[in-house]
Amino acid sequence: MTSSLPTRPPTGPVAPARRGGARTALTCLGLVALLGLTGCASGGDDAAPAGASGSPAAEGAPARSSAAAAPTVKVTPGTDATAVNPADPVVVRADAGELTRVTLTASSTGKTTGGELSEDKREWRTSEPLEFHETYTVEHTARNGDEERSGRSVFSTVDAAHEADVSLNVQDGQTYGVWQVVEFEFSEPVTDKDAVEKAVTVDGAHEKGQFRWYSDQKLRFRPEKPWTPDSTVKVSANILGTHLGNGMIGNGNKTVSFKTGPEQRAYVDDTTKTLVAYVDGKETGRWPVTLGDPEWPSTTGKKVILEQAASYPFKASSLNLKPGDPHYYPPFDATNVSRLTWSGEFVHQALPSAWPVLGVANVSHGCVGMPPEGASYIYDVFRPGDMVEVVNTNYPQADPADGYGDWNIPFEHYADENWHGNW
Known part of the structure; x- marks a missing residue:
C-alpha cells in the first residue's frame, strides 16, 4: 500500500524508534490509508494524476458503483x-x-x-x-x-346514504315543442347550488338561458326566447363526484339530446270562447270552447303541454268532490287529452252534454273543452312542449311549479327564485 503513494523527502530529523512499535506501525498504516482516500476523493493538489499507477482511473482498476436505494x-x-x-x-x-x-x-x-x-x-x-x-x-x-x-x-x-342522482324531464331522441322547459330533479336536497349549475350545460337551439330553483331538489332551465324550431338541444348534467352539500355527492352523469319541432301555440280567449291554433305563425284552426265555470275558473297565462293521451280517466275525487256535491260528476274517460297543469287542467274533447254550450258558456272544472275535431287536432298535431295560452278569465295564473308556467316569468327575473308574479 505504501509503495503506491507519492513519496516526499523528510522535512526534519527522524524520530528514534520507541517501544510499542507495532502500534505505531498500525497507526501509520491507518494514516497512509486515510491520506490515500483523501487524495482520491478531493482531487486536490495531493491527488495522483489521472492514469498514474495506483489511481482509481488506472487501467485495470475495478469500477466503483453506488447501490440503488429502494423506492418509496x-x-x-x-x-x-x-x-x-x-x-x-x-x-x-x-x-x-x-x-x-x-x-x-x-x-x-x-x-x-x-x-x-x-x-x-x-x-x-x-x-x-x-x-x-x-x-x-x-x-x-x-x-x-x-x-x-x-x-x-x-x-x-x-357509502350509499351519501350518494345522489338526477333525473331529467326530457328523453333522448324525442321531439318537443319550442316552449319546452328543461327540469332537473335531484334525489337529495342541494345546498351547493352554484356547484350544480356549473356542472350543468345546455347547448344548441338558443342564444342564452337561465336557471331557476323551485326547491332544493328541483332546478329548471329555459331560454330567453323559445328554442329555434327544428333544431337539437343537448343537455348534460355532469354531477358525478360533485358535492351537492350536506355530505351528498353526485353518483352519475346524465346527457340527453332532444329535438324541437315547429313553433306551435294555441290562443284561448274566454271573451270569445274560442281556441285558435297557430303553426309557425300561421293560423291552422279555430274552434269554440268551454272553460271553467265561475266556481272553478280556468287559470290564465302561458301553459306548456306536459303530456298527452288518447284516453284519460277523469274522477271527481281528484278534486275532492264526493257524490251529492253540486259539482260532482261520475267517472269518465276523456278523449284526446293534453295536460296543462299537474293539478288537473287539460285540453280535451268535451262530453256530448256540453257540446250545445261550446262557444257560449263555461261549464267545466277549469279545463278547455273542445268539439271532437278540435280536440283531435290538438292531440294529433301538437305535442309536449307546445304552448296553450289562456286569457280573460279574470283569474290568476297557475303557479309556475304546477306545470311549466315558466314563460309567465319575465326573463330578467327568471333566476330570482323569490320573484313572484300573478299567481
Whole structure:
C-alpha cells in the first residue's frame, strides 16, 4: 500500500524508534490509508494524476458503483381512508425507479379498475371512476436497480346514504315543442347550488338561458326566447363526484339530446270562447270552447303541454268532490287529452252534454273543452312542449311549479327564485 503513494523527502530529523512499535506501525498504516482516500476523493493538489499507477482511473482498476436505494411508494388516498369520492383518481407514485405492478381491486366483486402509467413509469392513476359504497385494495410493486419494494393499502368510498342522482324531464331522441322547459330533479336536497349549475350545460337551439330553483331538489332551465324550431338541444348534467352539500355527492352523469319541432301555440280567449291554433305563425284552426265555470275558473297565462293521451280517466275525487256535491260528476274517460297543469287542467274533447254550450258558456272544472275535431287536432298535431295560452278569465295564473308556467316569468327575473308574479 505504501509503495503506491507519492513519496516526499523528510522535512526534519527522524524520530528514534520507541517501544510499542507495532502500534505505531498500525497507526501509520491507518494514516497512509486515510491520506490515500483523501487524495482520491478531493482531487486536490495531493491527488495522483489521472492514469498514474495506483489511481482509481488506472487501467485495470475495478469500477466503483453506488447501490440503488429502494423506492418509496405513495398511494393516494392513503390506507384506511374512508368516504373517498369515487370520482377522485387513485394515484400511485414511486419516488425512484419505476412501477412494475399496480392493481386496484373491489372487495365485493373482485373487479379491477383500469389505470394508466406515466411515460417515466413512476406514476399510475385510475382512468375510470370507482363505485360507491365499496372497499378497494391497492397492491403495487416498484423497482429501482436491484432494489424492489411491494406494498398494499385499503380504503373505502362514499357509502350509499351519501350518494345522489338526477333525473331529467326530457328523453333522448324525442321531439318537443319550442316552449319546452328543461327540469332537473335531484334525489337529495342541494345546498351547493352554484356547484350544480356549473356542472350543468345546455347547448344548441338558443342564444342564452337561465336557471331557476323551485326547491332544493328541483332546478329548471329555459331560454330567453323559445328554442329555434327544428333544431337539437343537448343537455348534460355532469354531477358525478360533485358535492351537492350536506355530505351528498353526485353518483352519475346524465346527457340527453332532444329535438324541437315547429313553433306551435294555441290562443284561448274566454271573451270569445274560442281556441285558435297557430303553426309557425300561421293560423291552422279555430274552434269554440268551454272553460271553467265561475266556481272553478280556468287559470290564465302561458301553459306548456306536459303530456298527452288518447284516453284519460277523469274522477271527481281528484278534486275532492264526493257524490251529492253540486259539482260532482261520475267517472269518465276523456278523449284526446293534453295536460296543462299537474293539478288537473287539460285540453280535451268535451262530453256530448256540453257540446250545445261550446262557444257560449263555461261549464267545466277549469279545463278547455273542445268539439271532437278540435280536440283531435290538438292531440294529433301538437305535442309536449307546445304552448296553450289562456286569457280573460279574470283569474290568476297557475303557479309556475304546477306545470311549466315558466314563460309567465319575465326573463330578467327568471333566476330570482323569490320573484313572484300573478299567481
